[in-house]
Amino acid sequence: MPLASSIAKLNLEDDALTPGAQRSWWLREALHTEPGAECPPLQKNLNADVLIIGGGFTGLWTAHYLSSANPNLGIVVLEQDICGGGPSGRNGGFASGWWDELDSLVALYGPEGAVRACRAISQSISSIGEFCSSNGIDAWYRKAGYLYAATAPQHLQVCAGMVDTAREVGAPEEMSPLSAGDVRARCDSPAFRGGAFMRDGASVHPARLARGLRRVLLERGVTIHEGTRVERLGYGPPATAVTATGEVRAGQAVIAVNAWATGWPALSRRLVAWSSYIVLTAPAPELLDAIHWTGGELVSDLRTSVRYFRTTRDGRIAFGGGGGRAGTSIGESFTRDMRAVVEAAEGFRLLFPTFADIPIVDAWGGPIDVSPTHLPAVGSLRPNVHYALGYTGNGVAPSNLAGRVLADLVTGTDSDEVRLPMVNSPSRTFPPQPLRTLGAAVVRRAIIAKDTAEEQGRRPNALANAIARMPRRLGYMLGP
Numbered sequence: 001m002p003l004a005s006s007i008a009k010l011n012l013e014d015d016a017l018t019p020g021a022q023r024s025w026w027l028r029e030a031l032h033t034e035p036g037a038e039c040p041p042l043q044k045n046l047n048a049d050v051l052i053i054g055g056g057f058t059g060l061w062t063a064h065y066l067s068s069a070n071p072n073l074g075i076v077v078l079e080q081d082i083c084g085g086g087p088s089g090r091n092g093g094f095a096s097g098w099w100d101e102l103d104s105l106v107a108l109y110g111p112e113g114a115v116r117a118c119r120a121i122s123q124s125i126s127s128i129g130e131f132c133s134s135n136g137i138d139a140w141y142r143k144a145g146y147l148y149a150a151t152a153p154q155h156l157q158v159c160a161g162m163v164d165t166a167r168e169v170g171a172p173e174e175m176s177p178l179s180a181g182d183v184r185a186r187c188d189s190p191a192f193r194g195g196a197f198m199r200d201g202a203s204v205h206p207a208r209l210a211r212g213l214r215r216v217l218l219e220r221g222v223t224i225h226e227g228t229r230v231e232r233l234g235y236g237p238p239a240t241a242v243t244a245t246g247e248v249r250a251g252q253a254v255i256a257v258n259a260w261a262t263g264w265p266a267l268s269r270r271l272v273a274w275s276s277y278i279v280l281t282a283p284a285p286e287l288l289d290a291i292h293w294t295g296g297e298l299v300s301d302l303r304t305s306v307r308y309f310r311t312t313r314d315g316r317i318a319f320g321g322g323g324g325r326a327g328t329s330i331g332e333s334f335t336r337d338m339r340a341v342v343e344a345a346e347g348f349r350l351l352f353p354t355f356a357d358i359p360i361v362d363a364w365g366g367p368i369d370v371s372p373t374h375l376p377a378v379g380s381l382r383p384n385v386h387y388a389l390g391y392t393g394n395g396v397a398p399s400n401l402a403g404r405v406l407a408d409l410v411t412g413t414d415s416d417e418v419r420l421p422m423v424n425s426p427s428r429t430f431p432p433q434p435l436r437t438l439g440a441a442v443v444r445r446a447i448i449a450k451d452t453a454e455e456q457g458r459r460p461n462a463l464a465n466a467i468a469r470m471p472r473r474l475g476y477m478l479g480p
């Protein structure tokens with residue numbers, strides 16, 4: 001269907017029609033509430049103890065853990081945009097547990113390692129809430145759990161599998177089965193056929209969290225230069241970040257650039273950059289009441305091309321998902337893709353027909369860093385250069401844990417966190433470009449075709465089915 005007629009049917013209005021022309025609704029709201037102190041671009045050469053490249057959650061949490069352990073450490077954060085200007089300030093705000101990832105975690109690290117990793121993420125979810133309350137950050141933190149809603153018969157098996165695996169590793173309380181009635185009592189959509197509930201999940205206002213972190217770091221004396229792109233990093237030692245307007249030399253460096261690592265030769269084959277888009281409705285609290293979705297639960301379906309949705313404090317629904325596109329570099333397709341907005345909006349209209357008259361008033365996108373294991377990796381490229389990446393669109397809680405690990409790697413501290421199995425674990429890589437992006441695009445389309453057929457009760461096309469399953473056949477932990 002031509003884009004213009006899709007847009008007319010979907011009741012898209014205002015900023016939803018110009019994705020990428022302005023910052024995400026979250027970030028606009030956070031900047032309006034608290035613009036924060038100026039952090040001008042770097043204008044001279046600096047020396048520091050620790051240099052952090054990237055002012056998203058990973059970089060900011062690393063600076064937080066370092067500065068709270070040692071207030072005298074000289075820490076410099078360099079951010080090409082503004083802190084939270086990347087995905088950290090425009091994601092869905094799902095701070096969610098890893099109990100749904102148990103299958104992969106057990107395959108990679110065994111049951112004991114898998115449970116340790118899940119418990120560490122649970123701790124991170126709580127730590128985010130504690131950090132907000134002890135630092136006066138109103139990031140709309142609400143720990144109400146995560147609802148998985150099956151929209152196809154095949155998804156019920158996935159839910160049963162998640163519940164069984166949690167029981168098998170000795171954590172039955174973490175994942176409970178739900179009937180269709182149970183799911184619809186919490187969030188009523190005619191599409192929901194049953195599901196599962198993971199108690200480990202909190203929603204946050206991601207931009208308020210990122211900007212709050214920035215404020216706390218500035219109060220502690222951490223130096224932040226926004227509008228400062230690192231063009232090159234010499235590993236040294238000392239590590240040297242080269243920018244257009246100055247250099248920063250530091251004993252230790254942390255690369256926290258998420259999907260932009262596609263442009264870093266040492267890391268680029270560890271990820272595929274993929275886009276994800278979110279649409280946001282006008283407030284409609286009375287309709288949320290009518291579908292019983294007042295408990296603040298995070299919700300997603302179980303399509304491989306997942307749709308994820310949540311409510312906001314002012315009674316809106318933020319709904320993410322849809323097609324997404326792969327890209328070799330982080331360009332406009334990650335922020336200005338109207339077709340991806342339409343796909344996300346179509347998902348929303350399908351699942352929530354009672355909201356037909358409520359306009360979608362905003363839409364935005366960003367890059368996610370898909371890793372071969374669907375899980376992030378944290379480690380050191382050199383004794384003095386560390387990194388975290390590969391969150392695969394699920395980095396809100398894991399980036400807090402990564403920050404703790406990175407702080408310990410920087411200071412050489414032996415801790416439970418640095419002994420987690422995903423720290424400095426052997427890395428799998430994707431094929432080189434252009435095969436990586438092309439392959440990702442073909443597989444993604446096949447996955448969507450398969451998901452859609454299953455949801456509509458059709459048999460998936462045999463070719464699409466085979467292509468969708470290809471990544472697993474090749475040893476990647478991605479796809480059905």
Ligand SMILES: Cc1cc2nc3c(=O)[nH]c(=O)nc-3n(C[C@H](O)[C@H](O)[C@H](O)COP(=O)(O)OP(=O)(O)OC[C@H]3O[C@@H](n4cnc5c(N)ncnc54)[C@H](O)[C@@H]3O)c2cc1C
Pocket residue numbers: 053054055056057058059078079080081082083084085086087088089090091092093094095096228229230231256257258259260275276277278320364365366367368391392393394395396397399
């Ligand atoms: C639309 C969308 C929805 C999402 N929803 C969720 C969700 O609900 N839950 C969840 O857990 N995860 C979600 N994610 C993923 C989540 O946002 C990320 O995993 C998380 O924010 C990663 O944090 P980060 O600090 O590593 O990366 P970023 O937030 O991307 O930060 C990296 C920063 O590095 C900067 N940078 C890059 N290169 C340079 C350079 N050369 N010099 C200086 N600075 C540089 C960038 O500008 C950026 O600000 C979503 C992502 C998107 C795009």
